[in-house]
Amino acid sequence: MTNDAPAAEATESEEVAVDEPREARLAMISESLGDMLVDSHIAVGRDIWVRVSTDAWGEVADVVRNRLGLRYFGFLSVIDWMPSPYGRSMDSEVDIVLADAASSDDAAEEAPDTGFTRGVTGGETRFQAFARVSHVGDPGDFWGLTIKADIPDDTLAIDTWTNAYAGADWHEREAWEMFGIRFTGHPGLRNIYLPTDFEGNPMRKDFPLLARMVKPWPGIVDVEPLPATDDGAEEGDQ
Amino acid sequence: MGLGLVESGKMPKSLIKLLNVSRSYSVWVYQWGLACCAIEMGAAFGAPRYDVMRLGVIPLPASPRQADLVVISGTVTDKMAPVIRRLWEQMPDPKYVISMGSCANCGGPYWDSYSVTKGVDQIIPVDVYVPGCPPRPEALLEGIVILQDRIKNEDPSKRWVGEPIVVE
Amino acid sequence: MTSVTDRQKLQYIAAQAADARVNVELETEGMTLNLGPQHPATHGTLRIIAQLDGEQVVHAEPVAGYMHRGYEKLTEVRTYPQITTLINRIDWLGSFANEVPFILAAEQLMEVEAPERAMWIRTILFELSRISNLILFLGDMGVQLGAVTPVFFAFRDREFVLDQIEAATGGRFHPNFDRIGGLRDDLPKGWLESTKGSMDKVRDFCDQIEDLLLGSEIFQTRTRGIGIVPTDVAMQYGLSGPNARASGIDWDVRRDNCIGLAYPELDWKVWTHTDGDSFARFWVRIQEVREAAKMVDQLCDGLPAGPVMAKVPRIIKVPAGEAYVATENPLGEMGYYIVSEGDLTPFRVKIRSASFSNMSITPWLLRGVYVPDIITILGSLYFILGDIDR
Numbered sequence: 001m002t003n004d005a006p007a008a009e010a011t012e013s014e015e016v017a018v019d020e021p022r023e024a025r026l027a028m029i030s031e032s033l034g035d036m037l038v039d040s041h042i043a044v045g046r047d048i049w050v051r052v053s054t055d056a057w058g059e060v061a062d063v064v065r066n067r068l069g070l071r072y073f074g075f076l077s078v079i080d081w082m083p084s085p086y087g088r089s090m091d092s093e094v095d096i097v098l099a100d101a102a103s104s105d106d107a108a109e110e111a112p113d114t115g116f117t118r119g120v121t122g123g124e125t126r127f128q129a130f131a132r133v134s135h136v137g138d139p140g141d142f143w144g145l146t147i148k149a150d151i152p153d154d155t156l157a158i159d160t161w162t163n164a165y166a167g168a169d170w171h172e173r174e175a176w177e178m179f180g181i182r183f184t185g186h187p188g189l190r191n192i193y194l195p196t197d198f199e200g201n202p203m204r205k206d207f208p209l210l211a212r213m214v215k216p217w218p219g220i221v222d223v224e225p226l227p228a229t230d231d232g233a234e235e236g237d238q
Numbered sequence: 239m240g241l242g243l244v245e246s247g248k249m250p251k252s253l254i255k256l257l258n259v260s261r262s263y264s265v266w267v268y269q270w271g272l273a274c275c276a277i278e279m280g281a282a283f284g285a286p287r288y289d290v291m292r293l294g295v296i297p298l299p300a301s302p303r304q305a306d307l308v309v310i311s312g313t314v315t316d317k318m319a320p321v322i323r324r325l326w327e328q329m330p331d332p333k334y335v336i337s338m339g340s341c342a343n344c345g346g347p348y349w350d351s352y353s354v355t356k357g358v359d360q361i362i363p364v365d366v367y368v369p370g371c372p373p374r375p376e377a378l379l380e381g382i383v384i385l386q387d388r389i390k391n392e393d394p395s396k397r398w399v400g401e402p403i404v405v406e
Numbered sequence: 407m408t409s410v411t412d413r414q415k416l417q418y419i420a421a422q423a424a425d426a427r428v429n430v431e432l433e434t435e436g437m438t439l440n441l442g443p444q445h446p447a448t449h450g451t452l453r454i455i456a457q458l459d460g461e462q463v464v465h466a467e468p469v470a471g472y473m474h475r476g477y478e479k480l481t482e483v484r485t486y487p488q489i490t491t492l493i494n495r496i497d498w499l500g501s502f503a504n505e506v507p508f509i510l511a512a513e514q515l516m517e518v519e520a521p522e523r524a525m526w527i528r529t530i531l532f533e534l535s536r537i538s539n540l541i542l543f544l545g546d547m548g549v550q551l552g553a554v555t556p557v558f559f560a561f562r563d564r565e566f567v568l569d570q571i572e573a574a575t576g577g578r579f580h581p582n583f584d585r586i587g588g589l590r591d592d593l594p595k596g597w598l599e600s601t602k603g604s605m606d607k608v609r610d611f612c613d614q615i616e617d618l619l620l621g622s623e624i625f626q627t628r629t630r631g632i633g634i635v636p637t638d639v640a641m642q643y644g645l646s647g648p649n650a651r652a653s654g655i656d657w658d659v660r661r662d663n664c665i666g667l668a669y670p671e672l673d674w675k676v677w678t679h680t681d682g683d684s685f686a687r688f689w690v691r692i693q694e695v696r697e698a699a700k701m702v703d704q705l706c707d708g709l710p711a712g713p714v715m716a717k718v719p720r721i722i723k724v725p726a727g728e729a730y731v732a733t734e735n736p737l738g739e740m741g742y743y744i745v746s747e748g749d750l751t752p753f754r755v756k757i758r759s760a761s762f763s764n765m766s767i768t769p770w771l772l773r774g775v776y777v778p779d780i781i782t783i784l785g786s787l788y789f790i791l792g793d794i795d796r
């Protein structure tokens with residue numbers, strides 16, 4: 001039942017260490033969710049992730065809250081898994097130096113592939129919704145769960161969580177504004193942060209930060225030689 | 239009464255001097271607290287340790303219409319900018335603006351943000367810039383002292399002429 | 407504004423006022439009241455549009471975003487050490503506390519652990535931020551009710567705590583002292599003693615506020631039974647921190663899910679209140695300041711020796727993975743969900759800030775209250791604009 005996503009090489013100790021309380025919790029979760037559960041992942045000693053099917057997203061909130069008792073609503077948001085077409089927008093000299101040094105530091109590691117990666121529980125679409133809910137019981141009885149679901153690329157819409165968790169209201173408005181994802185059934189999707197005439201969805205990876213296009217990272221000023229000592233004589237020492 | 243005379247520029251020099259000294263020691267400042275700097279401004283204006291009133295600055299007008307000076311302290315966002323402009327328009331002449339902190343001066347750490355106005359001087363004229371992120375309360379006090387110097391030495395009839403001063 | 411000069415206009419206004427009085431008795435017309443964006447009671451730039459029926463709120467709509475600076479986008483184009491500079495400024499009153507969960511999440515991904523001494527110093531500074539944050543709240547709550555004196559006391563006594571933060575980190579406000587793998591520096595000589603001295607001042611301040619406000623009849627009538635948040639609603643909206651504990655939720659991240667800080671080794675108590683009203687929220691915060699002062703004393707006494715920095719690579723490159731770490735910040739649960747793809751910069755950082763969730767309850771909570779109570783309820787929910795808008 002627990003098939004760890006291939007992207008989870010961050011926790012290599014998985015074979016050795018088994019996180020029994022979290023395994024037990026995951027068994028309970030997958031029993032309640034049934035075939036709504038698509039994928040799951042445990043980081044030993046840290047956290048649980050589950051991915052559910054898109055159609056079940058709204059229902060999952062209900063199950064998780066009422067049947068599993070995860071009544072505390074943490075947050076809800078969206079990830080855009082598309083690699084940024086602008087890179088880090090940090091291509092000034094100092095950054096290139098930094099990046100070179102970083103890649104030579106651990107050359108043994110494989111170069112990052114340019115395709116989409118979709119985190120610890122995998123996925124198929126560009127956008128994924130994810131939410132965090134927690135169980136708050138007696139003192140000491142506290143654990144959290146991150147739930148993810150794919151958002152179809154063609155409709156860019158997913159069910160709302162406001163029926164189960166009233167607090168999802170603002171979080172969904174924010175996600176709608178930042179990513180342009182519609183939450184079907186939400187009582188009023190309107191701008192929360194930005195002025196109503198703002199164009200674009202700023203948190204999408206293809207939204208450019210224009211200030212960075214115009215001007216490189218001004219931190220480069222720090223490594224420029226001082227006007228008096230520009231002739232390499234003191235370059236070696238501080 | 240006097241204001242017409244002031245604006246005409248025909249006032250006797252000694253009277254202008256007296257007027258300027260009086261104005262500089264009764265600056266009513268409106269606190270336009272926006273972000274982190276608002277707390278340092280609160281410390282400068284409210285905390286016994288800094289005590290701005292000893293400089294002749296009264297930080298408690300109820301509305302911008304009673305204020306001579308406004309301290310824009312904090313990040314100005316594009317959503318906030320029209321409100322600031324309207325506040326400034328509501329203030330009676332002669333009016334002065336202190337821009338406090340990197341964000342209000344130039345955008346500061348949010349220089350590349352999509353929603354921050356890079357500098358309040360794009361919207362309203364600024365008299366004194368106080369740098370820092372956030373500036374210490376002492377820096378704001380120095381900014382006020384510099385503004386008072388400026389008020390003392392200016393010609394009220396041409397009060398908008400001149401370059402902004404920068405506190406270092 | 408048109409100026410009211412002539413007699414006729416004055417008479418007209420008087421007639422309108424008389425009509426209004428009749429309307430109150432019979433049936434009132436709706437009115438829309440706009441609070442903010444710049445209003446002394448909104449702690450900054452929050453705007454509230456309230457539709458009134460007489461003196462009662464029918465519907466209140468907070469308009470946030472006047473302080474939206476786009477943190478989540480900006481973190482995607484900054485390296486990890488650069489981000490700590492930025493996130494200091496989310497909740498600007500307790501700035502050190504903002505750094506800790508981010509650093510802890512990054513450390514978790516890198517599988518680095520800070521030395522014990524660094525953990526303890528982090529905890530001390532964390533609690534000092536909590537004190538400097540909540541002290542201002544305690545004073546400010548008086549202002550919301552028309553008592554101006556407490557806020558002057560708050561600014562006075564807060565300086566003693568800021569002095570300690572400044573002595574250790576070099577920054578009054580935004581320390582930027584936390585590093586992945588430890589701290590930038592060790593504590594200066596004599597710091598522990600002077601910190602314990604300032605904790606006495608903090609305790610005195612709490613007593614003073616209790617004398618001035620808590621027992622005051624006006625304060626009690628204005629806050630008791632006002633703005634009640636039931637436990638279940640609080641959970642649904644994700645209320646955390648003192649707001650949740652004032653609604654009877656016995657939950658504190660420091661106790662129940664402490665990661666990488668020294669809380670389990672201290673002797674302290676989580677205070678809760680069952681009423682869930684404005685008074686309870688105020689009361690819980692006073693107790694929290696006291697507990698924090700107690701914790702700082704214990705931490706100063708038991709501070710272990712050793713290094714303050716673990717071995718980390720010179721260039722911070724966080725391995726691919728996802729991690730969510732939350733800590734109990736002065737305002738509530740603050741967490742960072744970091745998605746890393748093994749780069750110099752994070753791929754996505756979701757900032758779960760406490761005030762955002764705490765404020766999302768206001769449309770529900772303000773329904774049906776009287777206009778003056780809007781101010782006390784907002785004051786007692788205690789938000790920081792940077793924490794709502796990010």
